[in-house]
Amino acid sequence: MTPRHLARPLACLLLGLSLAPGAAPAGETAVDNNAFVYIPDVFGDIFGGGVSGTRLSAPPAAGDATSASDATSPGEAPAGATVVRAPAGASVGLPGDLGATTISADATQRLVSRVADASRFCRLLPESAYAVDCLSEQLESIVRDMPTTGEYADARTALATAARDLRALAERNADPALPTARLRVGGQVSSRPLTPIRPEARASANQQAIAILEEAETVLLRSAENSARRRGHYDRVALAVGSNKLLLRSL
Numbered sequence: 001m002t003p004r005h006l007a008r009p010l011a012c013l014l015l016g017l018s019l020a021p022g023a024a025p026a027g028e029t030a031v032d033n034n035a036f037v038y039i040p041d042v043f044g045d046i047f048g049g050g051v052s053g054t055r056l057s058a059p060p061a062a063g064d065a066t067s068a069s070d071a072t073s074p075g076e077a078p079a080g081a082t083v084v085r086a087p088a089g090a091s092v093g094l095p096g097d098l099g100a101t102t103i104s105a106d107a108t109q110r111l112v113s114r115v116a117d118a119s120r121f122c123r124l125l126p127e128s129a130y131a132v133d134c135l136s137e138q139l140e141s142i143v144r145d146m147p148t149t150g151e152y153a154d155a156r157t158a159l160a161t162a163a164r165d166l167r168a169l170a171e172r173n174a175d176p177a178l179p180t181a182r183l184r185v186g187g188q189v190s191s192r193p194l195t196p197i198r199p200e201a202r203a204s205a206n207q208q209a210i211a212i213l214e215e216a217e218t219v220l221l222r223s224a225e226n227s228a229r230r231r232g233h234y235d236r237v238a239l240a241v242g243s244n245k246l247l248l249r250s251l
Contacts, residue, residue, distance in 0.1 A: 139163035
């Protein structure tokens with residue numbers, strides 16, 4: 001039986017525990033790129049190998065992998081698990097306040113930074129299958145922080161539509177052989193489990209995801225066509241949305 005065939009029945013064994021607060025709920029995989037992650041060795045082949053049969057987004061530095069028996073703090077590592085420390089320094093920007101209802105340079109910069117940070121966060125995923133839904137989740141998070149009224153309301157609608165369509169795309173092409181997974185980078189954690197896309201559908205799904213982002217860009221640009229006050233600000237948001245296409249094209 002191949003590792004992929006083993007993945008689903010063994011998914012419940014993936015412990016996904018970390019030292020940081022807010023570990024993933026039971027039944028979900030926690031991928032932590034800034035603290036310890038516990039992954040049973042049996043999943044090494046599924047996620048591509050590496051030190052002690054496991055790997056995150058990059059091979060750990062020398063000395064970063066230890067056996068469970070080396071853990072010194074009570075409850076650090078379950079028996080039979082390999083402790084892997086993710087690459088040091090992995091981080092993304094902290095969320096900015098998106099509550100402004102009036103156009104301003106500062107408010108637009110905060111929004112642009114959050115949108116651009118989406119791909120930086122998702123680039124740290126250990127498995128590219130989760131990238132499309134990761135972008136969806138990141139945009140959802142931005143939309144939740146934006147007001148429904150005011151001069152950024154049209155931008156919020158464009159981002160919400162893109163987030164919805166990306167999530168639906170991932171769900172239509174879900175890979176039953178991989179578990180849903182959360183990603184934690186520094187103090188930022190994905191707000192929900194991410195859905196992986198099955199291998200044979202990934203190339204097509206990535207192209208469809210790019211088209212969804214391009215549609216969001218077009219909507220943003222058109223939304224400010226009749227407003228000189230908003231035009232430059234919405235152009236910047238559209239450019240930030242488009243920057244996330246680079247991640248999908250790199251996969």
